[in-house]
Amino acid sequence: MLTIFFSHGLANANLFVKRGVVLTKEQWLAIKNNDKAYDGKFYYALKRSKKVCRPSCRKTSLRPERVIIFDTLQEALDRGYQPCSRCRPDKEVWEGARIELANAAERLVRENYRQKFSLPALAGELYVDKSYLLRTFKEIKGYTLLEFHNIVRTEKAKEMLQRPELPIAFIASEAGYVSASHFTQVFRKVTGQTPSQYRAAYLRSLDE
Ligand SMILES: [Zn+2]
Numbered sequence: 001m002l003t004i005f006f007s008h009g010l011a012n013a014n015l016f017v018k019r020g021v022v023l024t025k026e027q028w029l030a031i032k033n034n035d036k037a038y039d040g041k042f043y044y045a046l047k048r049s050k051k052v053c054r055p056s057c058r059k060t061s062l063r064p065e066r067v068i069i070f071d072t073l074q075e076a077l078d079r080g081y082q083p084c085s086r087c088r089p090d091k092e093v094w095e096g097a098r099i100e101l102a103n104a105a106e107r108l109v110r111e112n113y114r115q116k117f118s119l120p121a122l123a124g125e126l127y128v129d130k131s132y133l134l135r136t137f138k139e140i141k142g143y144t145l146l147e148f149h150n151i152v153r154t155e156k157a158k159e160m161l162q163r164p165e166l167p168i169a170f171i172a173s174e175a176g177y178v179s180a181s182h183f184t185q186v187f188r189k190v191t192g193q194t195p196s197q198y199r200a201a202y203l204r205s206l207d208e
Contacts, residue, residue: 013146023044023064023067025162026166027042027044027055028064030055031055031059031062031067032062033066034056034058035055036055036056036096037096038054038055038056039055039056039095039096040096040097042055042069042070042071043069043070043071043072043076043089044067044068044069044070045068045070045076045081046059046062046066046068047066047067048066048174050080050081050082051081051082051083051084052073052076052077052081052082052083052084052089053069053086053087053089054087054089056087057086057087058087058164065202073089073090085140097190098136098140100137101126101133101137102136102137102140104126105122105126105137105145106137106141108122108125108126109122109145109148109152110152113153113156113175113176114153114174114175114176117145117146117149119133119134119145119146122145132207133145150186150189150190151190153160153175153176153177154175154186154187154190154191156174157171157172157174157175157183157187157195158174158191158198159197160165160174160175161195161198161202162202164199167198168180168183168184168199171183171195172184172195183195198203
């Protein structure tokens, strides 16, 4: 069901049509709320300004009838609009896409933590350049992909170490390590303790 949305000048539609360009209610709300989730999905300009913006750009006194929508930045540029200097729609990649990429990489690492870390495999899976993936992940998450891989393995190992019946060598293998010594080395790097020290401290804490 369509709801009446625009009060001035538009009687009974939630679409504002101007020169063949349609502003939907969804787009209007995205612009009004500076919603980052819509960045990259469309662009807008104000009729009288010569600037094109991302939906998240902060602008005051917006009116729907003054907004022109573009599906792509290129369309706006072709029509003579300049990239807004505040929201920089021409910047190589918008923030939303970088966050999405970092989250997707995080998911993949979590799902495949038992496998040997492979940057080419991750980049291939995500259809991005290796160094771009590395840089983006580090900037968004604060650690490198390999560090994160080690963190995930360490988390899994900690859960197992809390069960005293499980041998360390078994845990190392379950966490994806080919040798117990490599496991110990990485675990220590991440936690500051060896697996045995962690287990002992954990078991002691239960007695207290
Ligand atoms: Zn802008």
